[in-house]
Amino acid sequence: MKKLISNAAIIGLPLAALIMSGCGPSVKTYDSNCNDAANGAIVATKVAGDLSDMNAMAAAWDGAQCTSVMLYPQKTVGTNDQAVNEMMAGAKGVKASVKALYNDSKVSLMVYWNDNDESFQGMTSDKYSDGFAVQFAQNSSDASKLPYIGMGSDKRPVIIYLQKTTKATFEPNGKGDHAMQRADQSVEKFNQSTVDGVQTDELKKFHESVTALGDKDYQKAFIAEGFRSTTEIREAKTSFDASMTHAGEKYMAVLTRDIKDSYLDLSSGEFPVALAVWDGKKANRDGQKWLSGWVAVELGKKDGKLVQSITEVPKGDVVAGKALAVENCAACHLFDDQVSAAPGMAPNLSEIGGQATSAYIRESMVNPSAVVVPGYNRNAHPNFAWYELAGNKRVSTMPAYDWLAPEQQDNLIAYFKTLK
Numbered sequence: 210m211k212k213l214i215s216n217a218a219i220i221g222l223p224l225a226a227l228i229m230s231g232c233g234p235s236v237k238t239y240d241s242n243c244n245d246a247a248n249g250a251i252v253a254t255k256v257a258g259d260l261s262d263m264n265a266m267a268a269a270w271d272g273a274q275c276t277s278v279m280l281y282p283q284k285t286v287g288t289n290d291q292a293v294n295e296m297m298a299g300a301k302g303v304k305a306s307v308k309a310l311y312n313d314s315k316v317s318l319m320v321y322w323n324d325n326d327e328s329f330q331g332m333t334s335d336k337y338s339d340g341f342a343v344q345f346a347q348n349s350s351d352a353s354k355l356p357y358i359g360m361g362s363d364k365r366p367v368i369i370y371l372q373k374t375t376k377a378t379f380e381p382n383g384k385g386d387h388a389m390q391r392a393d394q395s396v397e398k399f400n401q402s403t404v405d406g407v408q409t410d411e412l413k414k415f416h417e418s419v420t421a422l423g424d425k426d427y428q429k430a431f432i433a434e435g436f437r438s439t440t441e442i443r444e445a446k447t448s449f450d451a452s453m454t455h456a457g458e459k460y461m462a463v464l465t466r467d468i469k470d471s472y473l474d475l476s477s478g479e480f481p482v483a484l485a486v487w488d489g490k491k492a493n494r495d496g497q498k499w500l501s502g503w504v505a506v507e508l509g510k511k512d513g514k515l516v517q518s519i520t521e522v523p524k525g526d527v528v529a530g531k532a533l534a535v536e537n538c539a540a541c542h543l544f545d546d547q548v549s550a551a552p553g554m555a556p557n558l559s560e561i562g563g564q565a566t567s568a569y570i571r572e573s574m575v576n577p578s579a580v581v582v583p584g585y586n587r588n589a590h591p592n593f594a595w596y597e598l599a600g601n602k603r604v605s606t607m608p609a610y611d612w613l614a615p616e617q618q619d620n621l622i623a624y625f626k627t628l629k
């Protein structure tokens with residue numbers, strides 16, 4: 210099935226014809242005026258029909274309510290690409306809208322956001338694709354101990370579904386064809402002579418053959434306990450389907466999966482998800498993306514406990530909290546107007562309020578080793594590793610602030626929740 214749908218492909222006409230004629234089967238876009246998820250949940254609508262072949266144009270979406278979810282640039286951990294780091298440092302949040310449908314066996318989420326052009330990953334590595342991902346907590350029975358938002362953490366696994374707008378991806382190992390692993394880095398190995406101004410270009414032929422072999426679609430499921438421990442889940446083990454439709458300067462992305470499989474059981478009817486989008490034009494890739502915090506999804510009417518726990522912010526004094534943060538945290542962390550810490554010494558906390566729950570911030574403060582942010586490199590800062598290894602357990606190098614009075618903790622959390 211073709212998963213990347215653009216205006217023209219849907220109706221089988223060139224895009225220009227669609228704009229000119231203004232008729233034919235219409236390509237819908239959806240209203241982005243939605244209620245804010247910060248105060249509630251994504252409430253799914255039950256449908257009688259089949260959800261096994263969903264995309265954004267399905268009529269069933271018209272009856273679903275939409276919820277706004279803010280996604281913030283992920284700054285916690287930088288990359289080795291300084292240009293991307295700088296771009297992300299200045300980036301603002303992206304508003305996405307979400308609709309949800311379910312029936313007895315499946316749940317379908319549609320996420321839509323503005324992105325005025327489509328980017329596709331090229332066969333060379335200087336172009337990046339757009340993409341979206343939905344992350345689920347494998348266990349969310351204790352809402353105060355949800356996985357680390359950036360791809361889970363030790364003993365708190367997440368399941369992630371990822372769809373990218375790659376036109377063709379080729380995985381030599383998946384296809385058992387290692388000869389194709391030769392990449393553009395070995396350009397000199399290809400004969401690129403020119404005959405009568407036309408390149409006999411072996412490299413081009415190579416690209417063509419790879420494109421012909423490649424998957425037209427890049428969609429994957431992962432289980433992860435931190436971003437360096439991702440394992441792909443093969444399709445036989447989890448039933449899901451994703452698609453991205455681009456129309457009207459928007460992406461409309463849909464993920465449909467079983468309510469229950471051997472990896473994830475969502476049948477309690479109330480579960481957290483986190484959303485991520487990548488903008489290829491901005492060289493987004495891997496960890497460089499826009500990411501939401503945990504947001505509750507409700508299938509049917511629930512008691513709202515999960516929503517309450519995820520969205521709760523302690524009543525605290527933000528000004529007093531900032532003073533405490535400057536005094537206790539700014540030596541290691543960058544946040545707000547605090548720039549004294551050396552970059553890379555500790556996670557950047559500038560977006561922590563948009564991505565972390567209060568419970569997570571509290572736990573990080575009083576028990577830093579409960580969730581250890583892995584960092585892209587343990588030795589990212591030459592003099593200060595983020596964690597030490599005790600056997601194979603990670604122990605945070607951050608001191609515990611369990612000695613702070615409860616009011617002081619509340620003030621700090623109230624302050625950090627404002628950072629986004």
Ligand code: HEC
Nearest residue numbers: 285537538541555556570573577580581582595605607610
């Ligand atoms: C001595 C350096 C140091 C100090 C001081 C420090 N931290 Fe940290 N902090 C770290 C390191 C290193 C990590 C990454 C390892 C981990 O997750 O524990 C971290 C992680 C965190 C995280 C998790 C970040 C994320 O992206 O999930 C939070 C939240 C946090 N610290 C809050 C605080 C607060 C609040 C204070 C002050 C009360 C503070 N830290 C003081 C070094 C420090």
